[in-house]
Amino acid sequence: MNSTLLVNIFRFVLLLALQIIIFNNMNFLGYISPFPYILFIILYPVNGNKSALIASSFLLGIIMDLFSNSGGTHATACLVLAYFRPSIFKFAFGLSYEYQTIKLNDVITPQRFSFILLSVVIHHFTLFLLEAFQLTYILDTLITTLLSTVFTIIICIIIIYLIKPNKR
Amino acid sequence: MQQIFNFILKNSNKILFLLLLGTSLTLTIQSHSFHRSKIISSANFLSGGVYEKVNNLNEYLNLKTQNDELALENAKLKSILFNKKDTATAKALDSLKGVKLDDIIVSKVIHNSYNVYENYLTLNSGERDGVKPDMGVINSLGIVGIIENTSTNYSTVISILNKRTQINAKIKKSDHFGSLNWNGKSTGFVQLTDLPRLALIKIGDTIVTGGQSVIFPENINIGTIAKIYRDTQTNFYTLDIKLFNDMTNLGHVYILKSKNRQEVINLEKREKDE
Structure with missing residues (x-):
């Protein structure tokens, strides 16, 4: 239990640092940037403390906001993702997910992929919707969501394969 | 009483979520209104310091373009100096009489955003150098933005690439x-x-x-x-x-102190009151 806590704190700091120093400066075609820092919420232990997840997601988002001058958009998007995570689990893995020992940072199966895809879409859509803050920009928001989602998922999968424990 | 406690315990996640959601939505809405929240901005010790470190690295990559720009500006200044009889340039100099050397603070952009609807820059000079909110920011090519928030050593600039700029x-x-x-x-x-x-x-x-x-x-x-x-x-x-400016590639900028600003605002306010 103690080592999981340490791993999560380490992940929190490392992903934030990577996001701020490297990924925030990646502006593909001028407006598409990836947000792989949400891997912290995606990779959080399945049967971990839910209140701790919600609180730490809020902290994660508010630090991102601090660095990108965006008010509370990242915080809201992270909170929404953290709160709906159990429902996405149920959708992607079936009803009895809590009794299975799901490890997310492993080889990508269709189930794991659909979980990551749904999480990223929910986060990005909330984020860009709040960033634009006007329904007249809804088409732009959808396009940015779509493109950024693809970009984020590619980078997330690369990171998962990189940090995968080499047991075999 | 017991039931209230039980209710709170049972729905602790939901209550925590709603509480934090309320906080973050308030911050979001505040950031979109004109009088911005002063809490969440990159003009603070932590983010300003990190951005300065990152920018030190990036500067090496941009040295060539910065040199080119400085050389161009030098050439332009020299041409003004040597062609003083030209009436066109003399007029341009005359109309810029409001700007003197001691009215300018030279500063450096340490963080630049241009991919969202509301973009901000972070500069590495703040109240200690005399920067105050609502000062203009320009560079050798043209205007950049207006100072929004300041801290002791850093300040944020509302870019001209921002939906709220006018x-x-x-x-x-x-x-x-x-x-x-x-x-x-x-x-x-x-x-x-x-x-x-x-x-x-x-x-x-x-x-x-x-x-x-x-x-x-x-x-x-x-x-x-x-x-x-x-x-x-x-x-x-x-x-x-x-x-004229490439807003995606900004280096050194000049902050303009306007001495008459307060006088003009006071005058206009007095007229409105009457």
């Missing part, structure tokens, strides 16, 4: 003015709206800051007209302006 601007040759804002589409273009149809304009004309602004002195370069839209309903033009 700057008074005019056509250089005819003095017809309109207001400059951004539609959030392209980083190279801004829009000039409310320009009267009486104005004679053509593509390629230069747009400069107008005399009505208390933030910028008159005749600071902005860009050239790239496209003209005629509104059939009203008597106004909307123009696409191609910026």
